[in-house]
Amino acid sequence: MRIRSRTKRLPDISRKLAIPEEQGNAKISDRLEDNEAALRELFDRCADFYIHPVYFQQSEPGLVAYMQGLVDTQSLDFDLLEPLLEQIRQPDGASPVIKAIHNASFSVVHTKTITELSEAVRDITSGSIVLMMQSSNKALAIKLQNKNLNRAVEEPVTEAVIRGPHSGFIENLNVNIALLRVRLKTPRLKVETFILGDVSHTVVAVAYMEGIAPNELIEEVKRRLTQIKIDVIFESGHIEEIISDVRYTPFPLMQMSERPDTVAALIYEGKAAIIVDGTPMVNIVPATFWQGFQIVEDYYNKFMFATAFRWLRFLFALLTLLMPSLYVAITTFHQEMIPTALSLSIAAARAAAPFPTMLETLMMEIIFEALREAGIRLPTPIGPTVSIVGALVIGQAAVQAGIISAPIVIVVALTGISSFLIPKVNMNLALRLLRFPVVIMAGLFGLFGIGAALLALLIHLVTLRSFGVPYLTPIAPFQASGLWDVLVRAPWWILRKRPHQTGGDSG
Amino acid sequence: MTKRSFPLARAGILMLYFILLAGCWDSDEIEQLAIIMGSGFDLTEDGQIEGIVQIAIPAGVSGGKDNQPGPSPQQPFLTISDNGFSAPEIINRLQQQLSQKFFLGQRAVFVIGDAYARAGIEQALDWFMRSPDSRYSAYVLTAYNMKAKDILTTQYNLEPISSIALKKIMKGGSGYAETMDEFLYSVVNPDKPTLTGAVSLVDEGEAGKFFRIDRIAVYRNKKLIGFLNERQTTMFSLFQGKLKETNMTMQVESKNESLPGTTSIHIFGTDASIHTKIEGNKPHIELKFKAKSRIIENLNSLDLSKDENLRRIEQKFADKIEHALMELVQVAQEQYKVDLFAFAEEVHIQHPYYWKKSKDSWTDIFPTIPVNYQIELNIERIGRNQGNIYTHKNQNRGGNG
Numbered sequence: 001m002r003i004r005s006r007t008k009r010l011p012d013i014s015r016k017l018a019i020p021e022e023q024g025n026a027k028i029s030d031r032l033e034d035n036e037a038a039l040r041e042l043f044d045r046c047a048d049f050y051i052h053p054v055y056f057q058q059s060e061p062g063l064v065a066y067m068q069g070l071v072d073t074q075s076l077d078f079d080l081l082e083p084l085l086e087q088i089r090q091p092d093g094a095s096p097v098i099k100a101i102h103n104a105s106f107s108v109v110h111t112k113t114i115t116e117l118s119e120a121v122r123d124i125t126s127g128s129i130v131l132m133m134q135s136s137n138k139a140l141a142i143k144l145q146n147k148n149l150n151r152a153v154e155e156p157v158t159e160a161v162i163r164g165p166h167s168g169f170i171e172n173l174n175v176n177i178a179l180l181r182v183r184l185k186t187p188r189l190k191v192e193t194f195i196l197g198d199v200s201h202t203v204v205a206v207a208y209m210e211g212i213a214p215n216e217l218i219e220e221v222k223r224r225l226t227q228i229k230i231d232v233i234f235e236s237g238h239i240e241e242i243i244s245d246v247r248y249t250p251f252p253l254m255q256m257s258e259r260p261d262t263v264a265a266l267i268y269e270g271k272a273a274i275i276v277d278g279t280p281m282v283n284i285v286p287a288t289f290w291q292g293f294q295i296v297e298d299y300y301n302k303f304m305f306a307t308a309f310r311w312l313r314f315l316f317a318l319l320t321l322l323m324p325s326l327y328v329a330i331t332t333f334h335q336e337m338i339p340t341a342l343s344l345s346i347a348a349a350r351a352a353a354p355f356p357t358m359l360e361t362l363m364m365e366i367i368f369e370a371l372r373e374a375g376i377r378l379p380t381p382i383g384p385t386v387s388i389v390g391a392l393v394i395g396q397a398a399v400q401a402g403i404i405s406a407p408i409v410i411v412v413a414l415t416g417i418s419s420f421l422i423p424k425v426n427m428n429l430a431l432r433l434l435r436f437p438v439v440i441m442a443g444l445f446g447l448f449g450i451g452a453a454l455l456a457l458l459i460h461l462v463t464l465r466s467f468g469v470p471y472l473t474p475i476a477p478f479q480a481s482g483l484w485d486v487l488v489r490a491p492w493w494i495l496r497k498r499p500h501q502t503g504g505d506s507g
Numbered sequence: 508m509t510k511r512s513f514p515l516a517r518a519g520i521l522m523l524y525f526i527l528l529a530g531c532w533d534s535d536e537i538e539q540l541a542i543i544m545g546s547g548f549d550l551t552e553d554g555q556i557e558g559i560v561q562i563a564i565p566a567g568v569s570g571g572k573d574n575q576p577g578p579s580p581q582q583p584f585l586t587i588s589d590n591g592f593s594a595p596e597i598i599n600r601l602q603q604q605l606s607q608k609f610f611l612g613q614r615a616v617f618v619i620g621d622a623y624a625r626a627g628i629e630q631a632l633d634w635f636m637r638s639p640d641s642r643y644s645a646y647v648l649t650a651y652n653m654k655a656k657d658i659l660t661t662q663y664n665l666e667p668i669s670s671i672a673l674k675k676i677m678k679g680g681s682g683y684a685e686t687m688d689e690f691l692y693s694v695v696n697p698d699k700p701t702l703t704g705a706v707s708l709v710d711e712g713e714a715g716k717f718f719r720i721d722r723i724a725v726y727r728n729k730k731l732i733g734f735l736n737e738r739q740t741t742m743f744s745l746f747q748g749k750l751k752e753t754n755m756t757m758q759v760e761s762k763n764e765s766l767p768g769t770t771s772i773h774i775f776g777t778d779a780s781i782h783t784k785i786e787g788n789k790p791h792i793e794l795k796f797k798a799k800s801r802i803i804e805n806l807n808s809l810d811l812s813k814d815e816n817l818r819r820i821e822q823k824f825a826d827k828i829e830h831a832l833m834e835l836v837q838v839a840q841e842q843y844k845v846d847l848f849a850f851a852e853e854v855h856i857q858h859p860y861y862w863k864k865s866k867d868s869w870t871d872i873f874p875t876i877p878v879n880y881q882i883e884l885n886i887e888r889i890g891r892n893q894g895n896i897y898t899h900k901n902q903n904r905g906g907n908g
Binding site for chain 1: 525526535563610613642
């Protein structure tokens, strides 16, 4: 496989957004008082910062520093400090406690020795307990994260299925990786982490199957990730927008999912997952256009139903894009194309319509989008009100009052329903947005305009690449074997090969 | 330096093409159109053309805004007309009366008035062929012994718009259907006869007036010269395949006091072909006609389970069809001197060299061509009863005695 690397440099967003570094590069001092003073100064006016001395038996005094809400204080007291206070009786050495804990004690927790003050600060802010001892220039960071900050693993709202596992990713990276590991129990599932964001220090993991995912892909993903310079990363969308191959496109160049089974399946196909700590949304690269119409349930249901539903989705995706514009084009330019009876009905319904068809269509489509947006933001109990107001007031009353014509309500409603059939949120958004320029082209130039708009769209689509893979693969460039999982969902005994572009030698 | 492609400039130029080629000035809101459902030409007394258009009133057809079921208070169409020397002139004058734009894209029928047809239809044809507005799938009809206006003003009670009724009659196969493109093709092509269906009005009293397309108007040199009658039309349509199914009744046995002696068949599949051969520098034509049929009524004493009886009935019907065809050929060759069956086209195809020599004198050759007939009629099904109700009863009685 050949990945065309980006010739342009990635945008250096941090240059504009960066705030001055908040801590120096000082080493940890062997004087406990100096360390305490330094930390207290750095965390000045941080009410949740907690620092207090501990005294172990037969040992030098120590110091514990942590952020109160981030650590599991119960574990800290009972599992860490209590045994420490009782057991450790080693009088000699520079920092026997630190060594002891690091070497032996706590298999359940993650510990590391640190020497830099900045490192200590970073560990404290990301939920570790930093333990320092008198007359030692080393400190110990013990990861004891507060589990209450995680929500439970529950069904993802955006990708609900009827058949299939009902677990979704959560905001915690470790849990998310574990959810993948549960499904792919092999050491070949590699997870490499990066810390991105100068302020947020977000952990970003790249998960892939060694030997299946092509090395070029993994190298490219890592290369692009390390080039990111930004202060904060809260969501995978930040990363997606920065490292996509093409910046100005409505189409999703990475697949987004919050389902572990979807992500595991795609990793198994030889793709790479970019998992960002703090969000359940995982990006999978490379993505193709057709993935926007595939759902994981296709692979759980029998292939006949899956194929039928896939075609239903393709059909209605086309309707989402073209239904309003076809109506506008045909009723204003090509009236001879309408069957006679229908043309008379439309003419009768439009007899008293005050607005031209294109304006009416645009108005109603925008109102529909507004209703939809309103429905999402509203609290659940008020949500249905919007649909009632929308359906009754905008729909029926406006038609009866003669402000808009009845056919356009049908067209807009059908378009709306169609858009709900596109399973992937980002593909859905792309097609919904694109229908507006197509309507305008239809209103200005008729079917000719629609043809031109579709042609432009096609040209745009074939120029897109996602991590080097042409976006319309396997239709263009054509690969016969890939069609078995695009136009139809072939039965498993046919789908034995991995996709050509990502599948490695062992496929 | 690398070559620059100026994507924005290119897009701008493309956009300019679109605007110039298909700008929004071509768009019309559908309610701003006067949707012409049917039109026709008549001859006025001073030799002008009277153009008649039937305009649909959409609110009258589909009940309008209130969508109440049942007949709407508004009439579904109106018919207006104006005189002039040419079609464009008439359209201009009609447009001046209309608040909406003249729109021919949905026209279902074009009716030629009898008098206008006899005077010659040349005048209107060029416009029909040239104008992109005119729909080629519209049907062409000739009004039988009446004006086109009489047809187009008639309210047909089964359909809101009478032009659509005419279209449906022809589309349904009961009535000789000739579309605009077939019609125009036949006019410009010397091999083909110019024919249209001929429509007449039937007054059913209380029920209103009904259309009947049971004749064929025959044109020669773009002038109407006569009509085929009902029987000839049926046979001709059947032979041409324009009529897919028909019923036929004939006297098979002589009438007696209990039985009328007739048999009726339903013909449901036909296959016709014209074969030509040149003998002695003269074309010879053989008309082949095959038909499949089933018996739908048998009012005589023949036992249909017997093969020889069926063969006899088949033969009788075949003879009847042969006579009908002979009559048609006679009408074509002697009465109208019009090549109804398009023998010319067949000769042209099958004997192109002969055609090249003789096409100029075809009008002289055609009436003298000898024609043979080969008719094959099969009765494939005889229905649920094997005999008929009378013979059935007699047999039962005989069995008992």
